[in-house]
Amino acid sequence: MSTTLIPEPDDAQISVVPRRSVWRHLRRDPQAVATAIILIVLFLAGLLSPLISPHDPNAASLDAINLPTGTPGYLLGGDESGRDILSRLLYSFQTATVSALIGASVALAIGVIAGLVGGYFGTAVRSSTEWLFNLIMTFPGLITLIVLLPLTHGDYRWTMLVLGVLMSPGTYRIVRNLVLGVKKELYIDAAKVSGLGDVRILARHVLFAVRGPIIVNTAFLMGSAIAAQSGLAFLGVGAKDVPSFGLMIYSGFNNIYASPLQFVWPCISLGIFTGCLVLFGNSLRDAFSGPRIKRQKPAQGLRLVTSAIPTSVVTATVERDDEPMLAIEDLGISFPGTTGAREVVKGVSLTVDQGEVVGLVGESGSGKTQTAFAVLGVLAPEARVTRGSVRLEGRELVGLSESALRSLRGRVVSYIPQEPMSNLDPSFTVGSQLTERVRHTLRVSRRAARQTVLDLLARVEIPDPPRVFRSYPHQISGGMAQRVLIAGAVACRPRLLIADEPTTALDVTVQAEILDLLRDLQKEFGMAILLVTHNFGVVADICDRIAVMRGGEIVETGVTREVFRAPRHAYTRGLLDAILDEGAPAGGDASTVGAGR
Numbered sequence: 335m336s337t338t339l340i341p342e343p344d345d346a347q348i349s350v351v352p353r354r355s356v357w358r359h360l361r362r363d364p365q366a367v368a369t370a371i372i373l374i375v376l377f378l379a380g381l382l383s384p385l386i387s388p389h390d391p392n393a394a395s396l397d398a399i400n401l402p403t404g405t406p407g408y409l410l411g412g413d414e415s416g417r418d419i420l421s422r423l424l425y426s427f428q429t430a431t432v433s434a435l436i437g438a439s440v441a442l443a444i445g446v447i448a449g450l451v452g453g454y455f456g457t458a459v460r461s462s463t464e465w466l467f468n469l470i471m472t473f474p475g476l477i478t479l480i481v482l483l484p485l486t487h488g489d490y491r492w493t494m495l496v497l498g499v500l501m502s503p504g505t506y507r508i509v510r511n512l513v514l515g516v517k518k519e520l521y522i523d524a525a526k527v528s529g530l531g532d533v534r535i536l537a538r539h540v541l542f543a544v545r546g547p548i549i550v551n552t553a554f555l556m557g558s559a560i561a562a563q564s565g566l567a568f569l570g571v572g573a574k575d576v577p578s579f580g581l582m583i584y585s586g587f588n589n590i591y592a593s594p595l596q597f598v599w600p601c602i603s604l605g606i607f608t609g610c611l612v613l614f615g616n617s618l619r620d621a622f623s624g625p626r627i628k629r630q631k632p633a634q635g636l637r638l639v640t641s642a643i644p645t646s647v648v649t650a651t652v653e654r655d656d657e658p659m660l661a662i663e664d665l666g667i668s669f670p671g672t673t674g675a676r677e678v679v680k681g682v683s684l685t686v687d688q689g690e691v692v693g694l695v696g697e698s699g700s701g702k703t704q705t706a707f708a709v710l711g712v713l714a715p716e717a718r719v720t721r722g723s724v725r726l727e728g729r730e731l732v733g734l735s736e737s738a739l740r741s742l743r744g745r746v747v748s749y750i751p752q753e754p755m756s757n758l759d760p761s762f763t764v765g766s767q768l769t770e771r772v773r774h775t776l777r778v779s780r781r782a783a784r785q786t787v788l789d790l791l792a793r794v795e796i797p798d799p800p801r802v803f804r805s806y807p808h809q810i811s812g813g814m815a816q817r818v819l820i821a822g823a824v825a826c827r828p829r830l831l832i833a834d835e836p837t838t839a840l841d842v843t844v845q846a847e848i849l850d851l852l853r854d855l856q857k858e859f860g861m862a863i864l865l866v867t868h869n870f871g872v873v874a875d876i877c878d879r880i881a882v883m884r885g886g887e888i889v890e891t892g893v894t895r896e897v898f899r900a901p902r903h904a905y906t907r908g909l910l911d912a913i914l915d916e917g918a919p920a921g922g923d924a925s926t927v928g929a930g931r
């Protein structure tokens with residue numbers, strides 16, 4: 335076992351500054367506090383209007399016609415029909431509140447769910463949702479609401495329900511566009527590779543990532559619902575016995591020369607209500623987006639993923655002594671191109687035995703990652719496996735259903751990607767993300783999962799595991815992040831670990847430590863490793879065997895030391911010469927070349 339240098343914890347790197355909670359952030363935002371207080375008062379006024387209104391809002395009295403503001407018993411005066419303006423305002427707040435809640439809830443429920451599904455899943459689903467919402471958008475909003483009056487019977491609550499449906503395309507488009515961006519994030523791929531299901535990924539990672547704009551949009555939807563209800567009432571559409579700002583504005587407008595204040599009160603109330611909603615929505619968005627995160631330099635970042643398998647699952651896996659851990663035979667992968675399908679992996683054959691470490695080496699674009707993705711079952715949707723087979727412990731993976739593949743990912747095969755930082759969800763703490771994966775794969779309690787994660791963090795030699803557990807990804811260094819990802823990858827003792835350029839994003843010192851850690855864990859757990867890299871130095875350091883890839887084909891395979899000593903293929907010789915030129919000691923010995931990693 336090689337010696338691993340463990341750096342002292344560096345506060346600048348792993349300092350755990352607990353992220354301010356949304357609540358705390360809001361309390362410190364004067365705009366949020368002021369608008370929240372006003373909204374609470376207005377909501378309460380509407381809610382309690384039957385109790386606190388001095389008069390029945392529809393009760394007319396001849397004595398109260400056009401009473402001026404400040405008249406005893408009629409604080410804001412009487413309207414042209416002799417009804418108490420204050421009482422009608424209080425009831426109008428109730429109408430507005432109910433309108434906002436119904437309209438926004440319906441629009442959100444439909445728009446968010448459809449947006450998540452439409453943005454996350456493939457083209458067919460997206461086209462269907464797109465078509466449906468385009469259809470909804472063809473209906474002219476206000477006219478549709480008026481035409482549907484016979485159905486809604488003039489009840490503003492049913493009208494708001496229909497309005498919610500009509501407003502849902504806006505929410506759908508916002509959410510769909512956000513999801514299209516978020517689903518390309520590496521931490522989403524990481525979650526998939528770790529075995530999490532689509533519903534869980536959507537509900538936790540994707541929805542959480544897009545929540546800010548949805549919240550702001552909610553405030554806008556509520557304001558729109560209130561404005562629409564008021565507008566319809568102003569036009570005289572709907573029941574006349576339900577007090578609302580629209581009805582009051584209409585009545586005040588008719589009486590504007592005799593008593594201008596009758597017009598002013600509902601206008602001011604409506605303006606304050608909708609204005610506060612929008613301003614509070616902005617504050618909420620800021621609070622949810624949290625403190626501005628200063629991204630670390632890519633070179634220090636780390637990312638990873640994945641999981642492993644509970645002992646019970648491992649035991650249940652069909653294990654055949656005569657089968658290698660991984661057997662790839664004549665694998666072909668193609669992508670659609672402008673002049674037809676382009677084959678990027680051309681008949682690759684490769685085996686990895688139980689407990690063996692195999693390096694898949696080659697220049698950028700040679701097809702290493704696509705080969706690894708085929709094993710994980712996470713090829714891009716447009717990719718096609720044109721031929722060959724991929725067997726994991728004897729089980730054919732090509733053609734296996736997504737759910738069957740998911741049960742293997744994070745249980746039998748784990749993955750460590752290239753960029754550690756990007757593979758951790760910035761919205762959640764390290765501990766939360768690892769605990770989620772451990773709970774998912776091991777089916778243990780939150781408490782047990784937490785302890786498992788803390789033990790793992792200690793095992794991957796992270797100083798002060800509790801602090802890192804509580805940290806967000808931006809609060810740890812790239813080296814730390816890679817250790818975190820490795821901890822996640824080996825959490826359930828996978829049989830095969832696929833490491834895709836696990837040290838590329840790290841500086842040289844940290845690269846050495848990570849390779850040492852991988853080697854130690856491989857020996858301790860007896861797992862096989864397929865190490866994807868372009869760096870012969872890394873291969874020399876850790877691999878038992880090497881497969882050299884070029885242009886989608888394997889051009890040479892062999893025991894590491896022998897390939898280094900006597901490379902048969904000119905391309906292998908070229909790659910070796912390249913690293914020797916870069917300063918590694920000459921001599922062709924694998925161990926010495928490893929110093930060049």
Ligand SMILES: Nc1ncnc2c1ncn2[C@@H]1O[C@H](COP(=O)(O)OP(=O)(O)OP(=O)(O)O)[C@@H](O)[C@H]1O
Pocket residue numbers: 669670678696697698699700701702703704705714716868
């Ligand atoms: N989604 C895609 N659509 C079209 N071509 C793709 C796609 N993904 C990868 N390719 C192509 O497949 C080929 C092999 O890519 P692959 O990622 O396996 O390379 P690699 O050897 O892992 O190199 P690197 O280390 O740079 O990722 C490349 O030519 C690449 O352009």
